[in-house]
Amino acid sequence: MKNFIYKSGMLALFAGTLVSCDPEIDSPNPTSGQANFETYVALGNSLTAGFADGALYLEGQQNSYPALLAQQFAKVGGDDNFMQPLMPAGVSLGSPIITATGAVVPQKRVLKIQADCAGTVGLSPVEAGERAPYPNAFLGAAPTQQGPYNNMGVPGAKSFHLLAPGYGSPAGLANGTANPFFVRFASSPATSVIADAVAQNPTFFTLWIGNNDVLGYALAGGNAEAPTAENPSPNYPTNPTAFGQYIGALVQQLTANGAKGALGNIPDVSKIPYFTTVPYNALVLTSEEAAGLTAAYAAQGLTHITFTEGANGFVVLEDGVPRKLVAGELVLLTASDLVKCEGKGSMAPLGDEYVLSAAELAIIKEHTDAYNAAIKQIADGNGLAHADFNAYLNRVSSGFMLNGVGYNSSFVTGNIFSLDGIHFTQRGAAMAANEFINVINAKYNARVPKVDETQYSTVVFP
Amino acid sequence: MKSKILALLGSTLLTGTAIAGGYQVNLASQRQIGMGHTGTGLNTGTSSIFFNPGAMAQARNGITIGASAIVSKIAYEAPESYNTVMADNPTGTPFQVYGVYGITDKLKAGLGVYTPFGSTVNWGTEWNGRFGLNELSLKAIFVQPTLSYQITEKLGIGAGFVYSFGGVNLQRSIPLENNEGEASAELDGDASGFGYNVGIFFNPTDKLSFGLSYRSQVDMEVEDGTATFTVPASVQSRFPAGGTSFKAELPLPSTLTLGIGFNPTDKLTLAVDVSRVGWSAYERLRFDYGADVNGSNFTENARNYEDSYIYRIGAEYNVTESLALRAGAYLDETPVQDGYLTPETPDADSRGLSVGLGYSINENISLDASFLYINKKERTDQGNLSGGVPGTFKSVAYIPGVALNYNF
Numbered sequence: 001m002k003n004f005i006y007k008s009g010m011l012a013l014f015a016g017t018l019v020s021c022d023p024e025i026d027s028p029n030p031t032s033g034q035a036n037f038e039t040y041v042a043l044g045n046s047l048t049a050g051f052a053d054g055a056l057y058l059e060g061q062q063n064s065y066p067a068l069l070a071q072q073f074a075k076v077g078g079d080d081n082f083m084q085p086l087m088p089a090g091v092s093l094g095s096p097i098i099t100a101t102g103a104v105v106p107q108k109r110v111l112k113i114q115a116d117c118a119g120t121v122g123l124s125p126v127e128a129g130e131r132a133p134y135p136n137a138f139l140g141a142a143p144t145q146q147g148p149y150n151n152m153g154v155p156g157a158k159s160f161h162l163l164a165p166g167y168g169s170p171a172g173l174a175n176g177t178a179n180p181f182f183v184r185f186a187s188s189p190a191t192s193v194i195a196d197a198v199a200q201n202p203t204f205f206t207l208w209i210g211n212n213d214v215l216g217y218a219l220a221g222g223n224a225e226a227p228t229a230e231n232p233s234p235n236y237p238t239n240p241t242a243f244g245q246y247i248g249a250l251v252q253q254l255t256a257n258g259a260k261g262a263l264g265n266i267p268d269v270s271k272i273p274y275f276t277t278v279p280y281n282a283l284v285l286t287s288e289e290a291a292g293l294t295a296a297y298a299a300q301g302l303t304h305i306t307f308t309e310g311a312n313g314f315v316v317l318e319d320g321v322p323r324k325l326v327a328g329e330l331v332l333l334t335a336s337d338l339v340k341c342e343g344k345g346s347m348a349p350l351g352d353e354y355v356l357s358a359a360e361l362a363i364i365k366e367h368t369d370a371y372n373a374a375i376k377q378i379a380d381g382n383g384l385a386h387a388d389f390n391a392y393l394n395r396v397s398s399g400f401m402l403n404g405v406g407y408n409s410s411f412v413t414g415n416i417f418s419l420d421g422i423h424f425t426q427r428g429a430a431m432a433a434n435e436f437i438n439v440i441n442a443k444y445n446a447r448v449p450k451v452d453e454t455q456y457s458t459v460v461f462p
Numbered sequence: 463m464k465s466k467i468l469a470l471l472g473s474t475l476l477t478g479t480a481i482a483g484g485y486q487v488n489l490a491s492q493r494q495i496g497m498g499h500t501g502t503g504l505n506t507g508t509s510s511i512f513f514n515p516g517a518m519a520q521a522r523n524g525i526t527i528g529a530s531a532i533v534s535k536i537a538y539e540a541p542e543s544y545n546t547v548m549a550d551n552p553t554g555t556p557f558q559v560y561g562v563y564g565i566t567d568k569l570k571a572g573l574g575v576y577t578p579f580g581s582t583v584n585w586g587t588e589w590n591g592r593f594g595l596n597e598l599s600l601k602a603i604f605v606q607p608t609l610s611y612q613i614t615e616k617l618g619i620g621a622g623f624v625y626s627f628g629g630v631n632l633q634r635s636i637p638l639e640n641n642e643g644e645a646s647a648e649l650d651g652d653a654s655g656f657g658y659n660v661g662i663f664f665n666p667t668d669k670l671s672f673g674l675s676y677r678s679q680v681d682m683e684v685e686d687g688t689a690t691f692t693v694p695a696s697v698q699s700r701f702p703a704g705g706t707s708f709k710a711e712l713p714l715p716s717t718l719t720l721g722i723g724f725n726p727t728d729k730l731t732l733a734v735d736v737s738r739v740g741w742s743a744y745e746r747l748r749f750d751y752g753a754d755v756n757g758s759n760f761t762e763n764a765r766n767y768e769d770s771y772i773y774r775i776g777a778e779y780n781v782t783e784s785l786a787l788r789a790g791a792y793l794d795e796t797p798v799q800d801g802y803l804t805p806e807t808p809d810a811d812s813r814g815l816s817v818g819l820g821y822s823i824n825e826n827i828s829l830d831a832s833f834l835y836i837n838k839k840e841r842t843d844q845g846n847l848s849g850g851v852p853g854t855f856k857s858v859a860y861i862p863g864v865a866l867n868y869n870f
Contacts, residue, residue, distance in 0.1 A: 023537040023856040404593030461694035
């Protein structure tokens with residue numbers, strides 16, 4: 001018996017030593033491949049800056065896709081001290097709204113349970129605090145980190161803005177040649193975004209610019225004429241030939257010292273929740289309501305506008321002529337209260353600025369395609385990685401599952417887009433970082449570890 | 463002594479860890495574990511209740527009590543993460559108790575209590591697959607009263623009735639968050655089921671024996687489980703307040719085994735077993751809730767397991783009258799098809815290597831000890847057809863065990 005106890009004791013000891021033998025997965029080590037991530041600089045717009053929920057604020061910046069890329073690059077030789085023009089905690093800056101009566105700065109949006117315009121209590125995105133005066137709110141939100149800044153993302157910037165000297169000059173704010181977000185962190189009033197970026201002598205860069213070159217037009221409901229000598233029409237999409245030249249000039253400067261990098265292309269902006277949340281035919285009528293509306297329009301001589309029981313296209317006033325929206329046309333998110341509570345689109349037509357017509361969508365597509373052809377050509381011509389965000393948003397739009405979570409382009413519940421319906425959630429930023437990592441790894445034979453996207457927040461519920 | 467060991471068993475977690483194909487836990491006898499878990503073609507004594515009720519008629523009257531400790535380790539690496547995380551699995555303690563008593567010379571009665579299925583896996587609440595699974599505990603204890611009859615000197619048959627009881631506890635994160643963190647779900651329920659175990663044993667000569675056994679499928683049914691959901695207040699209305707009931711069914715598959723025993727000398731026993739496990743019964747994992755949960759009163763994920771085979775060889779060598787040394791090996795094919803891998807049972811073809819020893823203290827009392835090492839092949843899967851988690855899994859397990867036999 002003693003003998004046995006001794007033997008079983010030895011067996012247990014044997015087992016004990018084996019317990020420490022963990023299984024190992026045979027995978028290669030991370031490597032930077034042919035890229036050098038020592039100094040990484042990100043150029044772009046609000047998506048790059050970490051703008052989310054309608055504002056720039058600390059948590060969005062800390063989890064911006066460039067910050068997440070830098071965190072992953074640090075595992076393969078990148079500097080782990082990625083500097084950003086961080087906001088003070090608890091402060092947020094939306095894009096200023098400038099009207100004749102004054103200028104205010106919207107606050108970041110949060111989900112709250114409250115009554116909507118029709119008195120229905122439910123979850124809706126609302127601004128977390130009172131709008132702040134402009135430009136004082138910007139002056140009071142100086143960066144909490146010192147420059148130079150690796151993250152050069154400027155909310156609202158278009159392609160050519162990155163090349164523009166004085167884009168960060170306080171004196172240029174009044175006439176619109178400067179951007180208050182860049183004024184916060186420009187190294188001098190005279191500098192440009194590209195000059196501040198190149199001055200850091202980056203070894204690696206990402207450049208994702210051009211969304212605003214077409215988004216501005218879309219956000220205006222396509223309410224902009226093609227520019228002429230007399231009318232610069234700033235909301236009209238940037239000329240594609242000029243766009244290619246701007247991107248070419250930016251890349252030429254960024255690669256002058258041999259830096260490698262990645263270019264992101266432009267998604268189809270008409271697939272973001274800002275344009276897809278209110279269906280064109282969300283006007284659901286009973287047969288009595290339909291008959292009443294048809295009669296009301298007929299009484300004004302508008303006999304071509306008729307309504308039927310069930311779903312109807314909203315009525316829009318286009319170039320002074322009312323008509324019904326047809327399948328494929330889009331209504332902006334900002335119209336949701338108007339159609340819900342003010343009878344717009346039914347009793348009275350919706351303004352053209354709330355609608356993207358088929359013709360306007362064609363202009364958006366034509367420009368987006370041309371921009372993307374230029375970006376692809378410049379990426380290939382300079383040996384740069386090319387992240388196809390256009391294809392990515394198409395995948396999001398169709399919806400997919402990853403790690404047990406569903407992703408799509410739905411507002412609030414789609415997990416990719418934040419409460420402004422345009423910009424990413426932190427989870428969405430992590431996914432964008434992984435899109436970049438995919439193409440960087442492929443282009444430079446690198447093995448930059450992917451971000452665990454599940455560690456980053458989606459929309460936070462109360 | 464007996465009551466002390468029983469008390470000890472009662473105080474431990476009566477669970478296995480997912481160490482065999484699927485959630486099967488083939489640890490039915492310490493002597494047989496040492497021999498690669500062969501035994502259908504042998505007279506294995508009291509454990510014939512499990513291995514082959516047809517051989518039980520030849521078993522001596524006696525009682526066996528044994529248990530194993532499963533130390534399992536599962537590594538996981540998300541695609542292109544170049545970073546390995548480990549599941550923190552508690553040590554599982556499957557056990558076996560068998561008693562055999564001769565009613566007449568030819569007719570014997572037996573009772574077995576054992577744990578042929580189970581799984582305990584704990585991935586925690588932070589890994590990237592947490593919306594699939596945080597933690598799963600599956601327990602099944604089989605109670606099998608058995609009769610065996612010696613038809614001729616060379617031929618025995620036996621049959622047992624199986625009552626199975628146990629439970630399931632499943633915890634997962636829900637992809638909804640508030641400022642306090644992520645939402646979560648916990649499903650907990652008792653389960654039970656019925657089945658049978660039949661066998662025929664034929665030993666034409668002293669040197670050769672054959673056995674065929676069939677352990678039926680047992681459908682473990684959860685009739686009235688409790689599902690609770692911790693979610694943000696603003697979406698609470700989409701989840702049943704205070705939880706709801708749920709029903710579920712998990713098939714514990716049938717196993718058909720053909721075994722051969724061969725004694726080339728008085729001192730050496732060799733055994734070979736081939737088993738076909740009816741895993742194709744596990745088509746889906748479905749939970750039916752007593753109330754709507756986020757807009758639906760059920761959840762369902764495909765499993766579509768395939769029937770699989772296990773090939774075993776084992777040997778026992780009697781060094782002296784009182785000491786026996788054993789060794790064995792087996793290959794256990796995975797029932798999980800590509801695309802269906804889940805973190806509950808991140809299964810792959812597994813290889814088992816075992817050693818064991820037996821020591822007879824006297825005519826009536828003997829002890830068995832075994833050690834089994836299981837190594838599953840590294841497996842990379844998208845898990846996209848089962849709602850699983852994409853990535854690479856690798857599992858190993860170290861399983862020491864001991865048993866006491868008392869014969870009279």
